[in-house]
Amino acid sequence: MTLDFDQLTSKDPGVKYGFTKGLLNIAGNNPELLYDHFEHFRRMLRSDNNIIKWTAIDIIGYLSAVDVDNKTDYEINDLIKLLHCGKLITCNHAIFALGLIAQSKKKHRRKILRELIEISNDTFETEECKNIATGKVLDVFISFPDEVKNDKAAVEFILKATNNLRNSTKKKATRILLKLEKISKKE
Secondary structure, X not given: OOOOHHHHHOOOHHHHHHHHHHHHHHHHHOHHHOHHHHHHHHHHHOOOOHXXXXXXXXXXXXXXXXXXXXXXXXXXXXXXXXXXXXXXXXXXXXXXXXXXXXXXOHHHHHHHHHHHHHHHHOOOOOHHHHHHHXXXXXXXXXOOHHHHHOOHHHHHHHHHHOOOOOHXXXXXXXXXXXXXXXXXXXX
């Protein structure tokens, strides 16, 4: 598949951001079509333009599902740095991508879950930003109930989130605890 990555340097925002939107669409539906372009996404991850950076973060997460050469493994530490940057939107994209990697690459799951828990120690611009990021972490946790229920730090993170000031985050935490209880009762 031929893609014109020069569109990322276009002065026309419609061209530049239309291209990023198209890339995300392909990545979400057919990531294998983008895998041969991994180096472009690696460079995009280091862009000063946030939208380009956020696009790369998400795409690297999507590419983990088809990563036969373990290329995403080398980006995990950079994604973890972005996770802990204290900037809500960048952090949320990193949470999303790391969640996808944890689904695709079980060998990194424990490390990723540990890092996601650590956002509770990060400093954000506001407490509300931290509450939103906490909710995004809970969205990832719901995909790994067996790992989460056996992880004391993860359970403590969820329990603390049941008292979160953000209603949607509090509800997510409560739903996860109920799901974990049901799983434990079945065992």
